[in-house]
Amino acid sequence: MDLDFGPAEAEFRAEIRAWLHAHVPAEPLPSLETEEGFAAHREWERTLGADRLAAVSWPEEYGGRGVTPLQWLVFEEEYYAAGAPGRVNQNGTDLLATTLLRHGTPEQLARILPPIAAGEVIWAQAWSEPGAGSDLAGLRSTATRTDGGWLLAGQKTWSSRAPFADRAFGLFRSDPEPGRHRGLTYVMFPLDAEGLTVRPIGRLDGKPAFAELFLDDVFVPDHDVIGTAGEGWKAAMSTAGNERGLTLRPPGRFMATVDRLVALWRERADPSDTALRDRVADAWIRSQAYRLKGFETISRDDDIGAEASLTKVFWSEFDVALHETALDLLGPDGELESPWLEGYVFSLAGTIYAGTNEIQRNVIAERLLGLPKGAR
Amino acid sequence: MKFVLDAEQRLFAATLHTLLADAGTARAVRAWASGDTKPGRALWSALADAGVFALAVPEAHGGAGPLPVELVCAAEQLGRHAVPGPFVETLAAAELLGRLGDVPLAATWLPRIAEGEALVSLTLPPAVPYALDGDVADLVLTADDSVRDAAVRGGTASLDPARRMLPVVPGEPLVTGAREASAAAYDLGALLCAAQQFGLGRALLDVTVAYAQTRQQFGHPIGEFQAVKHHLAGVLVDLEFARPLLFGAALAYRTPDFSRDVSAAKTAASAASYTAARVALQVHGAIGYTDEYDPSLWIRKARALYAAWGSPAEHRARVVDAL
Structure with missing residues (x-):
């Protein structure tokens, strides 16, 4: 058992640090939840992509660098320590890519992945529907067979990134007969398709971070179906597991935020306020726990499976606590627009999306602890 | 990097678990509580034969250590089975004596500790003010700027x-x-106490899950109800994110980060094991509140250890001071 970085990691870390030093914008980009900010972040993805840094862990043939999981963790540590911009294409680089690498055809991989790695195509997700949130298998939007493909009809909602992204992926019911988890088909479609209306929804702070999608016979060719038609649930769950795990919130992100929190505490706090001091200590302890958990995860030979739910509950609650502590340190300034406030609003969504924490606790209880399934 | 236990370390932990499970430690705990230390002493000898105490004793004094990762594995298993006696204190005393250089005190006691022949109690004022089981220990030490042997008097339950x-x-x-x-x-004592708490918390989770699978109310096992499930899931989250801190701290042994990392681990383990105890009591209901039900021994120990070897506030302050 050890926590040692090898020479390959040290060399990679030095290269990434130098690259970030040369490329990270001196001024923070505008919020990526605005049209202007989205465009700036899209441009940043292209900058990363030009040096094959938008998806470092992907195979080289698709525009990545084929780095090890440990090198990926190192990349993320350096990335957030450098104060580099938020990633506008996580739906593509992490969620969609993970699914495609497991379930996609060689043609799909060759066609879909390189434009993501190059920062050319930004993806949105289209999971939820007005009547299907936590109960995702209850979705009702349909895919109907037509010549050479499928026609999508229905309504999706809470589609993150959809107001400004290029393409989206999601599940549609292609066969109402076989039961809730079968007869679902996983498809990709352009957001400017004929028959598709995107209506942005203001987030808690008013920024259009997500959208409703109205689909009125949107055509999807067969080559944009992932996996077998009607078997989309399994493929989607492999994405969901990934979304809950480390990739959506790399440890480096929390380490950098905690460093800023400690700096804020030194600058603003009354040293005699031990209650706040304890919360700062807890933030550091939790970021250390999360970092070490990451090293543990990549050291294992087996798939973490449902344990991804432990990770999701941990990071989402930690993220909220961390930002609450910062706002409390800011006192009356906490309500004023700032990166801390933006981070706080963002953190509030974390306990809800990617499977609410209540759903995660059900998964933990049933699949990890072996408690019996029951009525929800 | 390989931040998981290797096969030998896993086997060592599993061996201790089997040894203690077969021994049925609850009986030894109750005997110890009533003043009969014989079953506890027998456990102590068995643990010594398995190599536990030698882990903290340098080779020059007949030990195999110090081996902090293996010590954490051992303390976790001893906590899991609520083993009675001052084993954390004895192991910490081995660390103390091993660092004193060539002194008669070390030469006399370290080999005896390694062999399992010495129960040592230790106070480190102000954070560790009382000698645990000092009335039955073979040696009681008090250490700060100097090391003294100490007499014990009175005693509080x-x-x-x-x-x-x-x-x-x-x-x-x-x-x-x-x-x-x-x-x-x-x-080292704080780290091993944290490992003991972690093991205790894990045992409480396991026994409570087993209870929730069988106890029926409203015609269903109570573990079917989300209110119960979510309590137990939260305990697993806390424990799973405390464990890496324990082993991370063990790997920081004798580096400048050790004190900070120990305090992080102790803070997290105190919180996780105490939450595990609260949830265990709540899910068991009244039966968990009884003296005669064995898991109540674990529940009580979890609270007793919460502030042993430094309170969470003291450890948080050490973390912040190190940042």
Whole structure:
């Protein structure tokens, strides 16, 4: 058992640090939840992509660098320590890519992945529907067979990134007969398709971070179906597991935020306020726990499976606590627009999306602890 | 990097678990609480034969250590089975004595500790003020700038009936210039106490899950109800994110980060095991609140250890001071 970085990691870390030093914008980009900010972040993805840094862990043939999981963790540590911009294409680089690498055809991989790695195509997700949130298998939007493909009809909602992204992926019911988890088909479609209306929804702070999608016979060719038609649930769950795990919130992100929190505490706090001091200590302890958990995860030979739910509950609650502590340190300034406030609003969504924490606790209880399934 | 236990370490932990499960430690805990230390002493010898105490004793004194990762594995299993007696104190005393250099106190006691022949109690004022089981220990030490042997007097009952806390009357210094050795003993003791708490929390989760699978109300096992499930899931989250801190701290042994990392692990393990105890009690209901039900021994120990070897507030302050 050890926590040692090898020479390959040290060399990679030095290269990434130098690259970030040369490329990270001196001024923070505008919020990526605005049209202007989205465009700036899209441009940043292209900058990363030009040096094959938008998806470092992907195979080289698709525009990545084929780095090890440990090198990926190192990349993320350096990335957030450098104060580099938020990633506008996580739906593509992490969620969609993970699914495609497991379930996609060689043609799909060759066609879909390189434009993501190059920062050319930004993806949105289209999971939820007005009547299907936590109960995702209850979705009702349909895919109907037509010549050479499928026609999508229905309504999706809470589609993150959809107001400004290029393409989206999601599940549609292609066969109402076989039961809730079968007869679902996983498809990709352009957001400017004929028959598709995107209506942005203001987030808690008013920024259009997500959208409703109205689909009125949107055509999807067969080559944009992932996996077998009607078997989309399994493929989607492999994405969901990934979304809950480390990739959506790399440890480096929390380490950098905690460093800023400690700096804020030194600058603003009354040293005699031990209650706040304890919360700062807890933030550091939790970021250390999360970092070490990451090293543990990549050291294992087996798939973490449902344990991804432990990770999701941990990071989402930690993220909220961390930002609450910062706002409390800011006192009356906490309500004023700032990166801390933006981070706080963002953190509030974390306990809800990617499977609410209540759903995660059900998964933990049933699949990890072996408690019996029951009525929800 | 390989931040998981290797096969040998896993086997060592599994061996201790089997040994203690077969021994049925609850009976030894109750005997210890009533003043009969014989079954506890027998456990102690069995653990010594399995190599537990040698892990903290340097090779020059007949030990195999110090091996901090293996020590954490062992303390976790001893906590899991609520083993009675001052084993954390004895292991911390080995760390203290091992750092004192060539002194008669070390040469006399370290081989005996390694062999399992010495129960040592230790106070490190102010954070560790009472000598645990000092009335039955073979040696009681008090350490700060100097190391003294100490007499014990009186004694106060603990919430954990197997823990007797004794005030000490220190004698003359046996070794001086011991500040660094005392600090090292405190750090190792706090880490092993944290590992003990982690094991205790894990055992409480396991027994509570088993209970929730079988106990029926409203015609269903109570583990079907989300209110119960979510309590138990939260305990697993806390425990799973405390464990890497324990082993991360063990790997920081004898580095400048050790004190900070021990305090992080102790803070997280105190919180996780105490939450596990609260949830265990709540899910068991009234049966968990009874003296005669064995898991209540674990529940009481979890609270007793919460502030042992430094309170969470003290450890949080150490973390912040190190940032």
